[in-house]
Amino acid sequence: MSTMPVIDHYEIREGLGRGAMGSVYLALDLKMGREVAIKILQREFAQSAKHRERFDREAKAIAALKHPNIVGIYDYGGSPDEHLYLVMEYIAGAHVGKLCRENGVFPASVLGAVGLELASALSHAHKAGVIHRDLKPENVFIDNGRLVLVDFGIVKAIVSDNPLGAAAASPKTDVIGTPGFMAPEQLVQEPLDNRTDIFSLGSLLYFLATLKVPFDADSPYSLLRQFRETRPTPLAELRPDLSDTLCSLIHDCIEIERDFRPKNVEMVRRRLREALDEIGVRDARELLASYEKDAVAFAAEDNERVAHHLVERLKIATRDKDAIAIDSVRNRLGIIDPDNEEAQRITGVDEVLRQKPRGFPVGEKRKSGLIFVASILSVALVSAALVLAVSHGNSNEPSAEVEALPTSPQPICLLRVRSDEPIKVYLGGKDMGGTPNFAPAIVPCGPSVLVFLQPGGDRLTEMVELVPDSEKVVFVDWQRGQVHLREPGKKSNRRMR
Incomplete structure (x- = not known):
């Protein structure tokens, strides 16, 4: 006979994680015979109307946001006098923070794939009128190549027509989030919008590329000073192997002023897709599965594939006399595969660079100015x-x-x-x-x-x-x-x- 604690028909097996207001456990659903993740709100918070409302919003948000990249919900119950619980699908894979610390900074392909899949989840949430507000490495998991966004504990509605109810769209907001990943407007209690998540997405990608947050401070006051007085170290300096497309996108996302960030996550998705196309990545989920299975073997194969596609791009850029593309591709090849014989055999590169440079407009529709x-x-x-x-x-x-x-x-x-x-x-x-x-x-x-x-x-x-x-x-x-x-x-x- 099992001596494990049981909540309703869920047998608690082991702890998975602990937060400020509750804990997450691996449990067995005794009715369905399946493993689940059960989030239990601490009794002191369960007795608080404010925290019960927040817990209720999390349950409603996950239930409404059915998406392959968002954790699924099975059940919600309990009572304030004992415990409130939320039962979700169990994600066996590791979170991206753990993967990054164990394997080193993410390669460009993995970085782009994580960003693309996460942008897909955020786009779905934003279209439903809610923002996550707490994007960080510990809330993003990879399981058999599937990226999963979890922990909607501080989700917020940004439009009145949303699955959480009109009252959840109040412009009033608490100072809540994770320093290092939260946007400036979260610190000063300004009304939030979809660009708040875009800032956090950029900060997350910056971290996965460098193992450093773009703005680092040990208190909210110090963080505000960082926002006002400093700029993040350019990714082009920290990771010269990354493309201009990817570096510029991440820096655009972490702009202090919201108006300088991409307008919506769809714009972010398009640019991430462009960055992946540049290095021949077609299936983000397949790539993440390969990386998750064996990061060391993946690195060698990935480097060879990226070098091959850069050589092909160098050939096209030389044929088209595109000096900007030649300069960018050749610089990256010099880092990834400096002795690439096929690249060295391409003729006409230096002749193009010696010609008078030409400019090319890129991006979305132009504005006057x-x-x-x-x-x-x-x-x-x-x-x-x-x-x-x-x-x-x-x-x-x-x-x-x-x-x-x-x-x-x-x-x-x-x-x-x-x-x-x-x-x-x-x-x-x-x-x-x-x-x-x-x-x-x-x-x-x-x-x-x-x-x-x-x-x-x-x-x-x-x-x-x-x-x-x-x-x-x-x-x-x-x-x-x-x-x-x-x-x-x-x-x-x-x-x-």
Whole structure:
């Protein structure tokens, strides 16, 4: 006869996890003869009307959001005097935080596949009018290749027509979530929307790519300061093997201002699909199953497959004389497979890069707006030196600051950006700041990829040649699709898109 504790007809077997308000156990459903996960709310919280309401919302949310990437619910019951419980399907696989810590940072393919599957779950929830509010590694599991989002304990309705009831859509919100993954608006009790989950999704992908959260602090106050005063280290620096497509998407998702994030998860899904297509991933679930089965064997096979597809993309980019694509693909190949013989046999690559660079618009539909990129080197270098000296005013060795200025033989240029609309500026995947208060930046010369991002995720990419000790102005007219390049004293060179 079993001596295991029994709640109704559920025999408790072992603990699976513990949270602030309750615990999750592996249990046996004695009626159905199947293993289940049972979440039990602690008695002190079960006796609180506020926490009972939250527990009830979680049950309703899971029941309403039937989706392959969302945990399923079987039962809900109990009483405040004893216990409240929620019975869900048992997910035998590990959460992505455990997988990442055991196997190391996720490869680009796994990162993209996790993002794609998770975006599918979020899209389904958002269409139903609810947001998760607590995306973190411990709430995302992989089981036989199936990604499963769990723990809807702090789910919130964002529209009145939702499965949780109109009262759940109140604009009032508690400061609740997981620091490191929660959006800035969650800390200041602003009304939330679908972009709150998008920020958390970006933070989660950043963590899985680096084992670091983009904004790290030990208190809500410190986290707010981080949001105001710092920027995450560019992924292009931490993970140069990742594509520009994936890096820029993740950084777009973790923008402090919501208007600069993608408008909805469908936009995120499209860009993740693009990132996976670039490396030949067709079936995300099949790929995750392969990784879950043997991460070491997967890494070798994945590296070979990615290198093969990058070589094919390099051939196409060379044929199309696409200098931006050539530069991006060749850089990634240099990290993934630097001695790839097939890539070395491709002819015409250097000839394309020596030609005058061309720009290409990418992304969603363009909005009107003017972007100016100007380099006025003779005056600007002096100004930049003064700015650097002032910003390091606490130093007791002024001479060291002078020596730190870019006086080495490496050619440099000064980048200025102005626009009549707020935009973000990225150079080679690095966040350079935004307008209207864009600070002059000293940047390396040579072919450079500039990405301009407008609120809502619309973007424009342009490759320009930054010539040493010269002045160049790039004028982009978003509405007309025209790019003007000129050097001081010369007429504008207008290129139609």
